[in-house]
Amino acid sequence: MIGVFIFVIGLVFGSFANVVIYRLPKGKSIVRPRSQCPSCGKNILWYDNIPLLSFLLLKGKCRFCKAKISYRYFVVELITGLLFLGLYLKFGITIQLLIYIFFTLCLLIMGFIDIDTYLISDVIVLPGIVIGFLCAIFFPQMHYGITRIGSIWYSFTGILVGSGILIFLAMVGRLLFKKEAMGGGDIKLLAMIGAFLGWKCVFITIFFASLLGTIISLTLIGLKKKKIEDYVPFGPYLGLGAIISVFYKGLLFLGFFIN
Ligand SMILES: [Zn+2]
Secondary structure, eight states, rough: OHHHEEEEEHHHHHHHHHHHHHHHHTOOOOOSSSBTTTOOOBBBOOGSSTHHHHHHHHHBBOTTTBBBOHHHHHHHHHHHHHHHHHHHHHOOOOOOHHHHHHHHHHHHHHHHHHHSSSSOHHHHHHHHHHHHHHHHHHHHGGSSSSHHHHHHHHHHHHHHHHHHHHHHHHHHHHHHSSSOHHHHHHHHHHHHHHHHHOOHHHHHHHHHHHHHHHHHHHHHHTTSSTTTTTTSSHHHHHHHHHHHHHHTTSSEEEEEEEO
């Protein structure tokens, strides 16, 4: 029952995430004004703004002008709902649940903005590094059964390892391919991931990000949706890898305990 409740809260936050993904890169306020149809400019009525349901009832079209609404709104809401539910099943009602809901929601918003604009928003990742580190100070339980000093050290090394690895890879990439393989945004993003998850999860994140990045890119090239020389933003894969890593906390990964 609580699970259903958390899922619904997730849907509402998913709706909010959609607004942020759409408005943040345009520099618009995320609180005001009310949402409008991008096509006809009419205000979206409150009962046409119910997560998942409204999209299905309106068959993905604007009530007034019948312009198509991107199915992505629906997908983002559903993903957020499932994410909230998954985190609840993993952590129960704990402070970890709140911390990792906040963290994964930031990653989700960051990832979709990166897909749209090829930019990782500093407005999300820079405060994210600080907030992750503060959480490690005030809520050491987020790193499973280590002391406060241990928790601070764990996040601190997470930030160092996270940013360090990508700076290293960026240098290797420049030497080998004579071009930028990794943006500065990715470095800040992985520092944020390290702050929230600690250094061990940085490695799990990179493992899954590279694996999924390779599989999905090859699939898209196979389906002729992308060409080999096309730019592929790595941020969304890092975000996806980090979300997977959250679920490895408190478990063994390749024989290592992930705290
Ligand atoms: Zn319209």
